[in-house]
Amino acid sequence: MDKDIATPVRTRAILEKYGFSFKKSLGQNFLIDTNILKKIVSFADLTENSGAIEIGPGIGALTEQLARSSKKVIAFEIDQRLLPILRDTLSPYENVKVIHKDVLEADVKTVMEEEFQGLADVMVVANLPYYVTTPIIMKLLEERLPIRGIVCMLQKEVADRIAAKPGTKEYGSLSIAVQYYTEAETVMIVPKTVFVPQPNVDSAVIRLTKRKQPAVVVKDEGFFFQVTKASFAQRRKTLLNNLTSQLPDGKQKKEEILSALNASGIDPTRRGETLSLEEFGRLADELYSYYH
Ligand code: SAM
Numbered sequence: 001m002d003k004d005i006a007t008p009v010r011t012r013a014i015l016e017k018y019g020f021s022f023k024k025s026l027g028q029n030f031l032i033d034t035n036i037l038k039k040i041v042s043f044a045d046l047t048e049n050s051g052a053i054e055i056g057p058g059i060g061a062l063t064e065q066l067a068r069s070s071k072k073v074i075a076f077e078i079d080q081r082l083l084p085i086l087r088d089t090l091s092p093y094e095n096v097k098v099i100h101k102d103v104l105e106a107d108v109k110t111v112m113e114e115e116f117q118g119l120a121d122v123m124v125v126a127n128l129p130y131y132v133t134t135p136i137i138m139k140l141l142e143e144r145l146p147i148r149g150i151v152c153m154l155q156k157e158v159a160d161r162i163a164a165k166p167g168t169k170e171y172g173s174l175s176i177a178v179q180y181y182t183e184a185e186t187v188m189i190v191p192k193t194v195f196v197p198q199p200n201v202d203s204a205v206i207r208l209t210k211r212k213q214p215a216v217v218v219k220d221e222g223f224f225f226q227v228t229k230a231s232f233a234q235r236r237k238t239l240l241n242n243l244t245s246q247l248p249d250g251k252q253k254k255e256e257i258l259s260a261l262n263a264s265g266i267d268p269t270r271r272g273e274t275l276s277l278e279e280f281g282r283l284a285d286e287l288y289s290y291y292h
Contacts, residue, residue, distance in 0.1 A: 004034045005089050006061035011196060014059050018085050022197055026079055027129025030058045031153075033194035037065045041125065043187050043207050044151045046070040049120035053112075053147070055103045055136060056129050058082065060089040066125055067093035074115050076103040104135055109145055122146065127153040130199065134158065134174065137208070141181040149182065149209040159186050159204035171273050172235075176228045179277060180215050182208035216281030223291065224284040231272030231280070239275070240268035243287075253290060260286035 003010060011032050014020075022028040031037055040062065046052060050070045057063040057075040059082065066073045073096045077086065083100055090096050097115065099106065116122050124140055124147055133154040140150060163184040164170035178184050188205040192198040218224040230246035231239055243257050244250040250257065261268045264282035266275065275283070 004061075005059060005064050006030075006032050006034045006037050008032045008196075011059065011061070014085060014089060018081075020059075020081065020085065023079065025131070027056070027131045028058065028079070029127075029130075029195040029197060029199045031061045031127055031194055032196050034065075036188075036190060036194050037062050039188060040127075040151060040153065040205055041065045041069050043205065044069075044123040044125045044149075046123060046125075047120060051112075051116040051119040051122040053108070053122060053124045053126075055124070055126040055152075057086060057098060058127075060086050062125065062127055063090060063096055063098075064093060067096050071095060071119055072115065073097070074099060074111060076101050076106055076108075078102045104132065104139060108140070109143060112145060112147075121148040123148050124150040124152065126150075130155050130201070137162075138177060141178065141208075141210075147210060149207065151187075151205065151207045153190060153203055153205050155199075156189060156202040156204040159206045162206055162208075166276050167274050169273070172232045173225075173229045176277060176280060177225065178208065180224075182210050184208050215277045218281050219285050219288045220292070223288055224281065227284040227287060228272070228280050231275065235271065235273060237271070238269045239266065239272055242272060247287070248291070256290040257287065260290065 011030060046069045048071060052066040052070045052073045054063055054066060054073060054075040057077050063073055063075050075098045077098055077100060080100060083098065086098050112122060128136055160170045161172060161174045162178045163186050164175040185207050186204050187207045190203040190205060231242050233242045233246045244254050258268060260283060264286045266279055266283055
């Protein structure tokens with residue numbers, strides 16, 4: 001087996017060989033701890049028949065672990081300077097393909113159709129660039145890609161919001177957006193010392209397991225998300241206050257909003273952060289008739 005990329009000594013040697021300088025604006029914090037990488041991969045439950053999608057391979061630290069644990073890896077990397085490095089570091093692995101593209105611009109669905117024919121399942125596994133964690137996760141979920149789930153490293157603060165339960169201060173529209181599509185859990189807290197350069201914030205690994213059906217069945221998904229966002233607009237305000245100030249014509253529709261709250265069995269003086277996904281689903285469906 002080849003020497004791991006993610007040791008401090010080998011990483012330094014690779015960076016020096018290519019004169020690579022980190023770009024903070026691209027969220028470049030590379031992992032230099034093989035044990036952490038192996039643990040991340042283990043949370044993805046890959047088999048020899050799995051495909052893996054990586055976002056931001058860097059110099060290939062996680063990519064190589066994925067290559068050893070799956071059938072095929074497709075990695076999207078935005079920074080052109082990393083391509084020759086990856087060609088070098090990943091040369092022992094024939095089952096890896098690096099695509100030079102901003103993942104937010106990429107047609108991931110078509111890439112999956114072309115690259116993962118006949119595989120048992122596909123997982124996204126990544127140490128995400130922290131400046132775009134939420135847009136990346138939401139893109140992967142909203143495009144309804146045929147993936148089994150996502151295991152990714154991100155800022156602990158965002159992980160806490162994603163996996164938050166109702167009634168906590170972290171619970172908000174991001175928790176709902178992600179938990180609508182997936183079961184979300186924080187599986188590991190990661191110290192800053194396993195990165196070069198060390199990030200300014202604490203990190204965590206989350207596992208998102210796609211649900212077969214969304215967590216709640218609603219009449220109109222877009223409207224459901226509009227209602228949840230409106231409900232959290234000002235956290236100290238009551239639901240009734242937020243909905244009347246945020247929904248279109250909310251002030252004029254106060255009576256209708258009140259009756260939708262009553263019909264869904266939700267006390268109008270409650271705050272958004274106390275409502276479960278099911279309650280938001282009922283509320284959005286009751287409000288729907290007044291808006292369509
Ligand atoms: N996977 C490597 C590791 O764990 O050591 C590097 C992770 S580093 C946190 C994030 C990587 O994502 C960098 O290589 C960066 O260049 C890349 N990146 C940043 N924005 C990106 C984007 N929009 N699309 C694809 N890759 C991106």
